[in-house]
Amino acid sequence: MDSRTAFCGALLLLVTLLPLSASAPSKLYIVYMGEKKHDDPSVVIASHHDMLISVFGSKDEAVRSIVYSYKHGFSGFAAMLTKSQAVAIAKFPEVVSVKPNIFHKTHTTRSWDFLGLDYNQPPQQPGLLKRAKYGEDVIMGVIDTGIWPESRSFDDNGYGPVPARWKGKCQSGQKFNATGCNRKIIGARWYGRGISAESLKIDYKSPRDLNGHGTHVASTIAGGEVQGVSYGGLGMGVARGGAPH
Numbered sequence: 001m002d003s004r005t006a007f008c009g010a011l012l013l014l015v016t017l018l019p020l021s022a023s024a025p026s027k028l029y030i031v032y033m034g035e036k037k038h039d040d041p042s043v044v045i046a047s048h049h050d051m052l053i054s055v056f057g058s059k060d061e062a063v064r065s066i067v068y069s070y071k072h073g074f075s076g077f078a079a080m081l082t083k084s085q086a087v088a089i090a091k092f093p094e095v096v097s098v099k100p101n102i103f104h105k106t107h108t109t110r111s112w113d114f115l116g117l118d119y120n121q122p123p124q125q126p127g128l129l130k131r132a133k134y135g136e137d138v139i140m141g142v143i144d145t146g147i148w149p150e151s152r153s154f155d156d157n158g159y160g161p162v163p164a165r166w167k168g169k170c171q172s173g174q175k176f177n178a179t180g181c182n183r184k185i186i187g188a189r190w191y192g193r194g195i196s197a198e199s200l201k202i203d204y205k206s207p208r209d210l211n212g213h214g215t216h217v218a219s220t221i222a223g224g225e226v227q228g229v230s231y232g233g234l235g236m237g238v239a240r241g242g243a244p245h
Helices: 003-023 039-054 058-063 083-089 213-222
Strands: 027-032 065-069 076-081 097-100 226-231 234-239
Touching: 027 083, 039 058, 039 065, 039 076, 039 234, 058 083, 065 083, 076 083, 083 097
Parallel strands: none
Antiparallel strands: 027 076, 027 097, 065 076, 226 234
């Protein structure tokens, strides 16, 4: 083999290798390194850069690949990596784990659908929720911080009369009238005997919910169907309880 043949062979090898490295797809990986070894955040970030430089072989590419540096509560970073680069980083002794980033769907207003208790089911395939008549005619009691009856989750539109077997009452009190009860909220009582006056300062002396916890729990259990609910625009969907009727 003369020098011209060897040069052509080397040139052909270079041409076939370049597309492989250039076309390797990158995606976001989360690199967790456990407890941070330095109190200075800039030093922690520098250690992340050093690790990426050793893999990329270029400081510019390493810095360009990094998306987030986790430098306060623990050490780690998120970076755009190829699969082979992620494998290489996982072999560093200071690395605890390397995992691809995952997109999760929000279930803020879809928890029951997530559990298979779908509200809208085809007639030919009735699920558990439909077979249970959506909780119709079931009386549920909740011991919690109270309730906010104005919530749309407790609208009684479309409900029949209160079950005849119900023997409870709706108790008026601070910021809460008996008219707050309806055919959905069929009873509400407040118990505060034996509680110090100091403790009662942080609560209404009635079934009225001050901090929202009881309202949240009650609506999660038996809240009616409310369309277009979100939290600041996030998790838009239908909010309802497990037994909405």
